[in-house]
Amino acid sequence: MPSAINVLDLLARGRELVDPQLRHALERLDEHTRLVATYHFGWCDEHGRPTGANSGKAIRPGLTLLVAEAVCGSPEPAVPGGVAVELIHNFSLIHDDLMDRDTQRRHRRTVWAIWGDAMAVLVGDALACLADEVLAECNSPYAVHAGHALAVATRELIRGQVLDVAFERRDSVSLPECVDMAAGKTSSLLGASAELGAILAGADAATCEAFRTYGWELGLAFQIVDDLLGIWGAPEKTGKPVFSDLRAHKKTLPVVWSLEYGGAHGRELAAWFAETGAPTEDDVRRAAVLVENAGGREWALAEAEERVRKAGKALDAAGIAPANRDQLDRLAQFIAERQL
């Protein structure tokens, strides 16, 4: 069994390489934008007082650095890539919180909730610019290739969010459509995080593609686990009340599977979703039982495992040393099993 503690060590090591350059990048921002960005990363409170906190698990840059190490023996050439993917990830969080009107993230108020819509748009935009700058300055012969891969992935990330917005206006969404949206929102950037590690370490095209697929499949596993946590996650770990996605009537992957393949339970769940008005606690608990009885929870757990298996299979083509392979397999398992 993989050890979560070892994976956390690997991620912490990656964060130690990336965080100083990330902070350095934020120093370029004007004072207003810098305060908001520094707050968003968790490094200060809304008045600019340092919190002493770090910037979270930093899975994406960790992935970038582990891949680079697997390719060329050192994470160093990929540090600007790690900084860039973390900046793009946070650009998307700030814009998504605004669009979804979420007022809390990691137990803290979101940027738009404190500073308003305009600053949320602008600070997100500024982080995306910094990502471009950091990559363009990295003095690597692969800077253009890395920048291109990141831009394509960012556009794919945006496409996922566009689908999310479009689906909210529709009565029903098919499972393939829902998977496509999840892939856009999560797989694209995890795929690029792995790909940038390979690109900046000088890997050939086939190897870069293998790592991109690894990250992409991991992204789907990640999103499926996120959806499971959104229903059954422990509040003290997720920072949200139990069943919160059902309370918000969110049609996540386990729900969409249940609606499509869950037979009588699925039809009952569809009727539940068709009800208007705020659901009571009993209503919400009943919906969770319906998803479970329909088989949606079991399907999601199996699908997350299957995506981790596919991620591992993609690595077969990358031809990497056993020790590095072991790290990447552990990271994949960690993502699939986190807090479940």
Next chain:
Amino acid sequence: MPSAINVLDLLARGRELVDPQLRHALERLDEHTRLVATYHFGWCDEHGRPTGANSGKAIRPGLTLLVAEAVCGSPEPAVPGGVAVELIHNFSLIHDDLMDRDTQRRHRRTVWAIWGDAMAVLVGDALACLADEVLAECNSPYAVHAGHALAVATRELIRGQVLDVAFERRDSVSLPECVDMAAGKTSSLLGASAELGAILAGADAATCEAFRTYGWELGLAFQIVDDLLGIWGAPEKTGKPVFSDLRAHKKTLPVVWSLEYGGAHGRELAAWFAETGAPTEDDVRRAAVLVENAGGREWALAEAEERVRKAGKALDAAGIAPANRDQLDRLAQFIAERQL
């Protein structure tokens, strides 16, 4: 005297080179995003029906191509730069309209007003990604340099908008602060538009910087003229009622100058701005007279001319052929004199 018709010909020639690649870039977008982006460029109505219209004057890409021609004799190597600056310009327009809650642009409803806040954020973000992609794919040895210059300018553009938002919450803004904001909002991207033409044409660092300064000074002239049009512009040309910036209580450059240096008229104008409640037509007309009597209009006209002179002086260092120099001088004059 420069002929506006010749400058319009120059810009139209540039648009002919840039538009096909711009349309080609938009084809990469998913169908939802593409519809909104194509509408924003004016090429279709909100249901996707082609309008047959072009994408406006396209001053920024025109500038990029004219500079490239001045440096290396051909606009061709700079076409991806022209596409990229036009994409960034439109990214900023879509986000700015949302932040400013403007419902009309070029006599048409704005993106957020039709499709909502989320789509305005996302379509803007997607255009910025396309700009990166187009530059990264341009097969130029100068692609990284061009991408970096554009990212820095975009962040500067964002800084200008951040200042605009911050200043709206303050009682008074000094003239240098107001110039700094205008430089961020307008000079940064016009500077980069000229700079990218030089970079992609293979100019040396000093020449790139000379062209950047040329575009930067032009940007300030452009903004000052915009502010004059916002007060005294003819409604049939600006698409806005006369005195519209005063009606909206906007403290533009001629106003800020008048408040700071306009003596008794300036103090009377300050009292006018301190009044709350919606101003009547007579109130607004009185404010325009106060700006004029304070000397704000005269100062702005002289300042725009001075910026055009400085733009021309920057070109002295670029060492370009007289025919190219003449084109760039005409463009500068056109910007300073447009519709006044």
